[in-house]
Amino acid sequence: MSATFTLFGTKGSGSAAVEAALTLLAAPFRIVDAASWEPGSGRDELARVNPLAQIPTLVLPDGGVMTESAAILIHLGLVYPDSPLLPVDATRRAQALRGLVYIAANCYAAIGVIDYPERWCADADDTTRKRIQAGTRARLHALWDIFADTFPAQPFLTGAQLGALDLLAAVVSKWSGSRQHLATARPAFSALLAHIEADPRVAPVFARHWPAAA
Ligand SMILES: N[C@@H](CCC(=O)N[C@@H](CS)C(=O)NCC(=O)O)C(=O)O
Numbered sequence: 001m002s003a004t005f006t007l008f009g010t011k012g013s014g015s016a017a018v019e020a021a022l023t024l025l026a027a028p029f030r031i032v033d034a035a036s037w038e039p040g041s042g043r044d045e046l047a048r049v050n051p052l053a054q055i056p057t058l059v060l061p062d063g064g065v066m067t068e069s070a071a072i073l074i075h076l077g078l079v080y081p082d083s084p085l086l087p088v089d090a091t092r093r094a095q096a097l098r099g100l101v102y103i104a105a106n107c108y109a110a111i112g113v114i115d116y117p118e119r120w121c122a123d124a125d126d127t128t129r130k131r132i133q134a135g136t137r138a139r140l141h142a143l144w145d146i147f148a149d150t151f152p153a154q155p156f157l158t159g160a161q162l163g164a165l166d167l168l169a170a171v172v173s174k175w176s177g178s179r180q181h182l183a184t185a186r187p188a189f190s191a192l193l194a195h196i197e198a199d200p201r202v203a204p205v206f207a208r209h210w211p212a213a214a
Contacts, residue, residue: 005029006059008046010038014108015056016209017171018072020202021164025080069172070104073164084161092159099151099165107147107172110140114176141181144173148182148189157192162199170196174210 005022007029009015015031022029034042036053043053049065050057058066066072074097077086087093117132118124124132147169151157157165170193173179182190197206 003028003061005061006032008032008034008042008049008057008059009055010035010042011209012174013055013209014069014171016205017069017167018056018058018076019209020167020171020205021073021076021085023205024085024162024167024201025076025083027076027080068104069108069168070100073100073168077164084158085164087159087163089159092154095151096158096163096165099147099157100168102147102150103165103168103172106143107140107178110136110143111172111175114140137176140176141178141185144178144182144189145185148186153188153192155192156196162196162201166196167202169193170206171209 005027007015007018007022009019009031010033013035019029019031032042032045034040034046034057035055036043036046046055046057047053049059050067052067054067056067056069056072058072060066060075066075073085077083081088087096113120113136114133117129117136121128121132151165151169154160156162157169173182173193179190179193182193197203
């Protein structure tokens, strides 16, 4: 049992969203550098706590293991009710929860198909893999367009303050050409994402994960 959170993750990955949330909370945490694609002791330790060996994985101070980025962020918002992670107002909170699950279930899931098409198609040859990736990428970009049209900035996605939905949107949109697509397809939303990651409370986390964009 540890008094702090233990976050499994690596640079440029979805663990950035949880790292940003823990940073926003000023919660004590340590990072174990780990990813399923990085052999080593971190990956071994990660696989022992999460059979999917996916990141983010968060070990709680009570020893409980949390996986699934949206669930982790919701849990942190509930454990830190005075924080800005989740809106206090029930109407706004409902939309924030909807948005978090939307990103995880739709956008993040599409990334998993693009990264590992062979997991979703038996005996896929290279042409088939590329076709799955191209179709999923187009679908991912359309999913972000719908997200941008559905979740208004007020001025942040979570509401008046930077919160969990902002962090997950800013991180999951980093991959598979989504930011480049949104820059022309949804410029206002694209500007909001840039504004989120430039927020001084979380900017160091984004700069550590995506140094070229810093
Ligand atoms: N459903 C998970 C997806 C997490 C996920 O796919 N993480 C990626 C890194 S960004 C991963 O660990 N992929 C490696 C793998 O699936 O082997 C969540 O929402 O957190």
